[in-house]
Amino acid sequence: MATIHPLPSGTRDVLPDEMRELRAVTAALLDVFTREGYGEVSTPALEHQEVLQRGGGAQPAYRVMDDHGQVLALRPDMTVPIARLAATRYADEEPPLRFCYLADVYRGARPHRGQMREFLQAGVELVGAPSPEGTAEVLRVLCAALDATGLAGYRLGVGDAALYPSLLETFAVPAQARETLLRDLVDRDFVGLERELGRLDLPGDARETLATVPSLRGGIEVLDGRPGTESLRRVHDLLEPAVAQRVLFDLGLTRDLGYYTGAVFEVYDPALGEPLGGGGRYDELLGRFGRPLPAVGFALGVDKLHIALAGEERAR
Amino acid sequence: MTPVRPLTVAVPRGALLTQTLDLLDRLGIETAQVRSNDRRLLFEEVGIVTMRPSDVPTYVEAGAADLGITGKDVLTEQAERDFYELLDLGYGGCSMVLATIGGPDPSAEALRRLGVVRVATKYPKTAAAHFERTGRQAEIVEVKGSVELAPLTGLVEAIVDLTATGTTLRENNLIIREELFHSTARLIANPVAHKLRAAEIDDIVAALR
Numbered sequence: 001m002a003t004i005h006p007l008p009s010g011t012r013d014v015l016p017d018e019m020r021e022l023r024a025v026t027a028a029l030l031d032v033f034t035r036e037g038y039g040e041v042s043t044p045a046l047e048h049q050e051v052l053q054r055g056g057g058a059q060p061a062y063r064v065m066d067d068h069g070q071v072l073a074l075r076p077d078m079t080v081p082i083a084r085l086a087a088t089r090y091a092d093e094e095p096p097l098r099f100c101y102l103a104d105v106y107r108g109a110r111p112h113r114g115q116m117r118e119f120l121q122a123g124v125e126l127v128g129a130p131s132p133e134g135t136a137e138v139l140r141v142l143c144a145a146l147d148a149t150g151l152a153g154y155r156l157g158v159g160d161a162a163l164y165p166s167l168l169e170t171f172a173v174p175a176q177a178r179e180t181l182l183r184d185l186v187d188r189d190f191v192g193l194e195r196e197l198g199r200l201d202l203p204g205d206a207r208e209t210l211a212t213v214p215s216l217r218g219g220i221e222v223l224d225g226r227p228g229t230e231s232l233r234r235v236h237d238l239l240e241p242a243v244a245q246r247v248l249f250d251l252g253l254t255r256d257l258g259y260y261t262g263a264v265f266e267v268y269d270p271a272l273g274e275p276l277g278g279g280g281r282y283d284e285l286l287g288r289f290g291r292p293l294p295a296v297g298f299a300l301g302v303d304k305l306h307i308a309l310a311g312e313e314r315a316r
Numbered sequence: 317m318t319p320v321r322p323l324t325v326a327v328p329r330g331a332l333l334t335q336t337l338d339l340l341d342r343l344g345i346e347t348a349q350v351r352s353n354d355r356r357l358l359f360e361e362v363g364i365v366t367m368r369p370s371d372v373p374t375y376v377e378a379g380a381a382d383l384g385i386t387g388k389d390v391l392t393e394q395a396e397r398d399f400y401e402l403l404d405l406g407y408g409g410c411s412m413v414l415a416t417i418g419g420p421d422p423s424a425e426a427l428r429r430l431g432v433v434r435v436a437t438k439y440p441k442t443a444a445a446h447f448e449r450t451g452r453q454a455e456i457v458e459v460k461g462s463v464e465l466a467p468l469t470g471l472v473e474a475i476v477d478l479t480a481t482g483t484t485l486r487e488n489n490l491i492i493r494e495e496l497f498h499s500t501a502r503l504i505a506n507p508v509a510h511k512l513r514a515a516e517i518d519d520i521v522a523a524l525r
Contacts, residue, residue, distance in 0.1 A: 110396055113378075157511050188400040191502060215521075217514045248511060268508045273379020274398065275508065 010109065010117025018306075022120075025306055026102050028148040029122045033100035036141050038124045041099050043081040045106075046072045054288050055080030056258040061108030061117065074106035079259070079282065079297055082125045087289035095128020095293055102302075114272065114304040123279065123299035130294040131231055131281060135263045136238035138279070138296045143243045146267065149305060152312055154269045154276070156246050157217070158235070159253025161260040161280060163228050167213065170227075171206040185214055186256050214252030222249045235263060259285045265298065271311025276304045322363035323509070323516055326372045326384035329354075331480075332501050333366075335407040336385050340364070343523055373397045373504065382509035383517065388499040389478050393439045400505040402521050408501040410480040412442060414494040417467050421493060423474040427452055435474045436466030443476035446496050464488040 007013070014022065034040065049071040052060050057080045060073035075081050078101050090097055102122045109115050124141055126134050139156065146154055164185060168178045177200055184193040193214065197207050216222045220236055223229040229251070236244060248268075255264045255278055264280030279298025286293040327336050327350070337347040346362045358365050365381055370393075372386035377397045384399070387408055391401060414435075416423050426433045432453045437443040440458045447454035459466055463477045464484060478499065479485055485492065503524065505517055 155512060188398070188507065191401050191404045215518065217511060248514075250511060266511075268511050270508070270512055273377065273506050273508055 008117075010111040012116055022302060022306055025149050025309065026120075026122055026302060028150075029145045029300065029302075030100065030102060032141065032145040032148045033122075033124055036098070036124075036144065038098040038100035038126075038141070041082065041085060041101055042103065043075070043078070043085055043101075045074055045104065047075055047081055047084075049073045051084055052076070052080055055083060055285060056288070058107055060106070062106050075103075076107045077105050078103050078121060078123060078299065079125060080285070082297075083127075083282075083285045083295070084289050086125070086127045086293075086295075087286050087291035090127075091291060096134070097127040098124070099127070100124045114274070114301065114307050116303070120302040121277075121299040122302055123277070123297055125295060125297035127286060127295040128293040129296065130283070131262055131296070132234040132238050134294065134296045135235045135281060136243075138298060139235070139239060139247070139265065140243050142265075142267070142279075142298050143246055145300070146305075149309060151269060151305065151309055153271065154246065154267055154308075155248045156243075157248050157250040157253050157266040157268060157275075158232065159250045159264050160229065160232055160262060161254060161264045162262055163251060164213065164254070166228050167210060171202060171210065173200065173202070173210075181210070182254075185252065186254050190214065216252065217248060217250040220244075220249065222251060226251065232263060255280060263296070267298075267300065269308040269312070271315065272304055272308040274304070276308055277301050323382045323513060323520075324363045324365060324380070326375045326381035326386075327364050327366045328369035328372055328386050328501075329366050330369055332369060332385065332387065332408045336501065339385075339405065339407075339524065343520060370394075373399060376504050376506050379506045379508060382506050382513060383520070384504045385501055386504070387478075388497070388502055389439065389442070391502060391504065392497070392499075393442050395441070398507055400507060400510050401502055402505055402517075403503040403524055405501040405503055405524065408499070410478050410499050411492075412439070412476065412496040412499060413479055413485075413492045414446070414474055414476050414496065415467075415479075415485050415490045415492050416474045418489055418491045422467075423493065426473045433474055434472040435476055436463050436472040437476040438463060439476055439478075442496065446476065464490060 049063060052073055058076035060076050062074040064072050066072055082099050086097055104118050105121050106118050109117055111117055126138050180196050181193060194211055197211055223233050253264055259282040260280040261283045262281035266275040266278035268275055277298060277300035281296045283294040286295055337350060340347050349359055350364055369386045370390050372384040373394045375381040376384040376399050389412055423433045432455050434455045434457055435443050436457045436459050440456045444456050457472055463475045466472045467475055468488060510517055
C-alpha cells in the first residue's frame, strides 16, 4: 500500500495526460494574446501585503513573514500585481500598454471541481485605453482567445458595476440601505433585495426600477430606455457582429472584486455550472499606484475552461 | 445554441414535496409520475430530480439542476454556496429557534457560571453565527438524529432547530427561548442557467409571483 503524503487543501497534482490538454489550451490562449499585441509578463507569486491591500482586489488567503519581518501574501489575482508593474516599470511610457499572463493565483475558495485554492489563470490587461474602445478591444480579444481553444457554446455576460450604485444615488437611498442592497445584489439574493426595498420609503417607480433592474438580461434591447446604460451601448456599437452575438447584457451583473468601475463581464458556457472567467474596467486602480490611467482586463480559469471544453466534447 | 432539454428542477422530498409538486402542476410540469413513485429519483422526461432538501443547493450550484426549491433554513446553513435566490414561495413556513428544557433557563446559567453554553443542532453554521452575533460563547455539538434528545440527556444545555408547530418540542418538555428567523420555501437558480436560459427562468418566476 502506498504511503499517504497529503497535499495542502485546495491544491492538486497534474499528470501528463491532463497536462498535455492544459498546455494545448494555454498555448492557444497565449498565441492569440501575443498576436493581438499583448506582451507576456511574469510577477512574483509573493507580494507585500500592503501592495495587495492598496489594490483592493480579492482578499489574500495565504500570508507569510519573511526574514525581515515583512508581511507577504500570495497574490489572489494578477490584476493588482500588473497594475503595480505598469505604474512602476512603465511610469513614463506612452499608453496604451498591453500585457498578458499565465499564472497561478491563490484564494481561500472552497475547493471544488474547477476551483482549487491554487489555480491557473490566463488573461490580459489593457492599460491606458478608456471606454468604449478599450472595452470593445478586450471583448474582441476574449472571443478570439475562446474561439482559438475550440470552445463553441459560450456567451459573454456584460454589465456595468457603476449602474446599480448610480441608481441608488439617483433615488437618494439612505447610505445604510445602499450597503444592504449592494450586498444582496452581490450575494444574488433577490428575495432579500425586495424585502429591503419594501422597507424603504421610496416612490413606487423607484422601487420598481431597483427591484427589476437586477434581473434584466438579454440582447441590446434591455438597454432601451434605461438611464445609465449609455456607455454599454457605446461599447456594443463598436463590437463586430461575431462578438456582439456572443454578448448577453446583464444589468444585475456584479463582480465581487472591489476595483471595478465600469463595464464588467463574465464568460458562461452551458457545459459548466459556473463562469469560466470574467473581468471589467478598473479605471481607478492604476492611480492607487501613482499612475492614473484607465484600464480593462479579463482572466480565464484554465481548469474551468478545460472542463467546459471536455463537457462540450462529450455533448457532441 | 437553442436549448433542447427542459429546465431541470431539484425538488425536495419530505415536508415540502406535496406543495412543491402542486406548484409545478401550476407551471404545467407533469408531476403524476413523481407523486405515484416514491422510490424513483430522476424524472428526466419532465425535468424533475428529487432529493433531500439539504442536497438541493449542491445540485443547483454545480449546474446538475438549473432550478431548485428548498427551505430558507437550508440556504442559510449553506450560505457559502453560489446560487440566485429568486423567489419566496411562501409555503413550508417554520421557525429556526433556540430551545431549552422548561423552568429556569439552563443555557443562561451555563453562560453565567461556566462561560460557555453547549448547543446541539443539525445547523452548526447557523447556530454558531447566531451565538457570535449575540456575543455569547457556545460549543456547537453537531448531531444527525433527534436533536430534542440532546438536552434531555445532559449532552447540551440548548438546541437550535427548526420547528413548524412546536409540538415535538412541547412533547419533550422543551420551550422556545429565542427565534432566529422565519423560514419558507425558496426558488433558487444556478448562476449560469440564470443567464443562458434567462427567458425560460423569467417565465417561471413571473408565473409563480
